[in-house]
Structures are given as C-alpha cells and as structure tokens.
Amino acid sequence: MKQHYRLIILGGGTAGISTANRMLSEDKNLTNDILIIEPRDDHYFQPGWPLVGSGEMKLESTRKPMSKVMPKGAGWLHESVRNVDPVKREVKAGSRTIKYDYLVVALGIELDYDAIEGASESLGKNGVCTNYIYDLVDYTYKTLQNVKTGNIVVTKPQSKIKGGVSAENSLFTMDEYVRDHDLDINIVFRSGSHEVFPVKRYSDNLVAQLDEKGIDYKLEQELVEVRGEHKEAVFKDLETGERQVVPFEMLVITPPMRGPSVLEGSGLLDPEGWVSVDQHTMMHNTYTTVFSLGDASSLPTFKMGSSVKSQMPILVKNLLERMNDQSPSHKYDGKTACPIATEYGHLILAEFDYNHIPEESTFLNQSDDKWLFYQFKKNMLPLMYWHALLKGKV
Ligand SMILES: Cc1cc2nc3c(=O)[nH]c(=O)nc-3n(C[C@H](O)[C@H](O)[C@H](O)COP(=O)(O)OP(=O)(O)OC[C@H]3O[C@@H](n4cnc5c(N)ncnc54)[C@H](O)[C@@H]3O)c2cc1C
Numbered sequence: 001m002k003q004h005y006r007l008i009i010l011g012g013g014t015a016g017i018s019t020a021n022r023m024l025s026e027d028k029n030l031t032n033d034i035l036i037i038e039p040r041d042d043h044y045f046q047p048g049w050p051l052v053g054s055g056e057m058k059l060e061s062t063r064k065p066m067s068k069v070m071p072k073g074a075g076w077l078h079e080s081v082r083n084v085d086p087v088k089r090e091v092k093a094g095s096r097t098i099k100y101d102y103l104v105v106a107l108g109i110e111l112d113y114d115a116i117e118g119a120s121e122s123l124g125k126n127g128v129c130t131n132y133i134y135d136l137v138d139y140t141y142k143t144l145q146n147v148k149t150g151n152i153v154v155t156k157p158q159s160k161i162k163g164g165v166s167a168e169n170s171l172f173t174m175d176e177y178v179r180d181h182d183l184d185i186n187i188v189f190r191s192g193s194h195e196v197f198p199v200k201r202y203s204d205n206l207v208a209q210l211d212e213k214g215i216d217y218k219l220e221q222e223l224v225e226v227r228g229e230h231k232e233a234v235f236k237d238l239e240t241g242e243r244q245v246v247p248f249e250m251l252v253i254t255p256p257m258r259g260p261s262v263l264e265g266s267g268l269l270d271p272e273g274w275v276s277v278d279q280h281t282m283m284h285n286t287y288t289t290v291f292s293l294g295d296a297s298s299l300p301t302f303k304m305g306s307s308v309k310s311q312m313p314i315l316v317k318n319l320l321e322r323m324n325d326q327s328p329s330h331k332y333d334g335k336t337a338c339p340i341a342t343e344y345g346h347l348i349l350a351e352f353d354y355n356h357i358p359e360e361s362t363f364l365n366q367s368d369d370k371w372l373f374y375q376f377k378k379n380m381l382p383l384m385y386w387h388a389l390l391k392g393k394v
Helices: 014-026 046-053 134-146 166-180 200-212 305-323 371-389
Strands: 004-010 034-037 042-044 063-065 074-077 081-085 090-093 096-105 149-156 184-191 216-218 221-227 232-237 243-247 250-252 290-292 336-343 346-352
Touching (some): 014 305, 046 134, 046 371, 134 166, 134 250, 149 166, 149 232, 184 221, 200 336, 305 371, 336 371, 346 371
Parallel strands (some): 034 074, 149 184
Antiparallel strands (some): 042 063, 081 090, 336 346
C-alpha cells in the first residue's frame, strides 16, 4: 500500500463509496490514487431496516460484503481512522500513517444508546427493540408478532438523527398491524422534537393521521431511562424537566446521535460536533483540501441517503475544480427526500430544500400518501441503491 494518495475517503458507507465511484468515473487519472478507509466487513442498506422491523423486507437483503461494493481502482484500508491532521494532511488508521492531497470525510453518525440509562443492556430482550442495529432489527418484528396487550411505545430523540422519519414509519405500520389483528394495544409516540415535521405541506397530513388513528403522541419528551425487566420507559419533559414513567410491552428506540468523535480535537468539527463545511459547496470552512457530505457533515438538512444522492454529484464537481486550483462553483440547495409510510402500502414522499420549500420529483401530490410511493421505497429503492447510487450513477 502507498504512503501517499491524491484522495483519501474516510468511511465506506453510502457517501464514501458513491463518491469514490463517481470520482473514478469522472477522472481516470485517479485510478489507484484513491484510498477508502473503512473498518466494517459488510455494507448495509440501512433504509431497509424499518421495513425489516415491520416484516416487509428480509434482513439479509440489506447487507452485502464490503469487498463487493468497494470500487475497482480504489484501495481499501480495512481499519478504523484514529486521527486526522488537516495541517500535515495525514490520517492515522490502524498502525499506519498515510498522507493525502485531498480528503473527503464520510464517517457517518454515531449512535449514543449510552445517553439513555439502562438502554444498552436492555436492547434485544424484554420487548426493547431498535431498528438502528443490524443484528437487532429482526427482534422488532418478532416482538410485534408476540405482543397481545399493553403499550407499544415508539421513541425519537431531540438530537439530529439519520433516517429522520424512521420512528414515524414504525409507528404507523405498527398501528395498522395492531388494528388488522384486532389487538387491545395502545400505540404511544414520544418525541424529543418540538414539531411533528418541519415542512407544513407534509406535517398537516401527518398530524391529521396521528389524530385520526388515535395515537397517543407527545412532543418534547426525551427517553432518559429504560427499566427493561420492569418494562418501564422514563421520559423527561424538555420544557418542564418533569419525568414520566410509561409502561410498555414493546419499546422501539431511536437513540440520540452525534458527529464523529474520532475527529474531536482535529480542527475539522464545528462546535456541535459535525464536520464544518460550507452548506453549498461542501468544502471545509477552514481547510480547503477537505470536503464532507452525508451524516457526518454540518449540512443543515435531514441526514438521509437521499440527501447524499443530491450532495454527491455536486461535491464531486467541486472537488475536481479544487484539484485543478479553481474555486468550487457548484451549489447544493439542501434537497432531501423523506419517505413516511402511513400504513402498510401507503407512503408520503416529502421532498424539500434548505428553506423547506417542496421540491417534488413527480407530478403527483406527494403530501398525499400513495400506494405507488410505498412500492417505490419497498421494491425500487433497494435496486437503485445497490446498482445506481453506490456506483455513483445518479
Ligand atoms: C433505521 C434507518 C432508516 C433509514 N431510512 C432512510 C430512508 O428511508 N431514506 C434515506 O434516504 N435514508 C435513510 N436512512 C439514512 C441513511 O442510511 C444514511 O443517511 C446514509 O447511509 C448516510 O451515508 P453516510 O455515508 O454519511 O453514512 P453511513 O452510510 O452510515 O457510512 C458511514 C461509514 O463510516 C464508517 N466509519 C465510522 N467510523 C469510522 C472510523 N473511525 N474509521 C473509518 N470508517 C468509519 C462506518 O463503518 C460506515 O461504513 C436510514 C438509516 C437508518 C439507520
């Protein structure tokens, strides 16, 4: 392996792999001059996990060996990044130190179950579920099939999260499952957020659905403790500080999340812990040889694979300009897409920009839940993910 690369990409997730493929197809001179640093053996299609949790997709179909998605023409260092020095332009990973001309940070987001007392040790038993860990997603659907009474409690933290509406997807499909099976179960939603959804065009329908379905939902409620053996969840009211104990038969946790802690002290993070980049060019605000996209970045949009789909081609153009000593001239407008299943077979497809102005891709009213959008997410999106987005073809 070389000691120096023209481009190093940190992270072989959605953003890292798609960026590497696109760079290689745009500039053949980069062949064998890009290094991806990624410790995992497998790559995951994470947007499939809520569908696995509701029994609509097979878990194994959301995973491929990392070796199968690594671009031909790029090197793979199968290690964790330990340190980045953007002044010396070097990365430490495993026992190696490698130098770069340019760096793309695509380290994703960190899950922080430990911020909830008792959560880590409770997961995967006593009805405590999460759709955010590959090995636990099957347990969600198994638990759903076994619950006969009591509360199903779905939680969402105040922090920024990836897959921003995955809790709502679980909430609505579980509600339908319970009604279809005529079960005496209450569906409870507790969210740390202060609003149901930030874009009025879509939140109107979501609030109407929560009300019509009789879902017991409350905002600004943060899950702070899980008492697994007693089947109790403790929530803190973010306004009053009061605590409320909610009994559950099934608890579906979306944990608090944070930016890449390995970069702390590197000078690359903003005060909130995200990689500090210009929201339009994705070039670092201090180090002009560094770019970032996806969940790790400070880009103020939803942390979604669909955001990466819009960011990646623009970042690639800007990075190529920067490599040719020009200023980046292409601008990302914050475009993202959030698919929200309101029941099995129906989905709202929210698409909007930084200003929360809808930017819809179809001629249909996407704020109205449609069968077609659900089929698209369930059947088309996985194919588009593996065969187009990851390959840099969008
Ligand atoms: C339950 C769930 C539901 C979702 N639903 C949707 C959806 O419906 N639609 C949608 O568009 N998106 C959805 N997403 C979000 C989507 O998966 C992410 O936004 C997308 O994967 C972001 O890409 P990324 O490359 O930034 O991060 P990731 O794809 O997570 O990749 C980050 C990579 O960095 C690696 N890494 C971490 N630390 C280090 C280190 N120290 N050294 C080297 N490598 C490291 C990781 O191993 C990982 O491979 C969902 C996600 C989840 C979990």
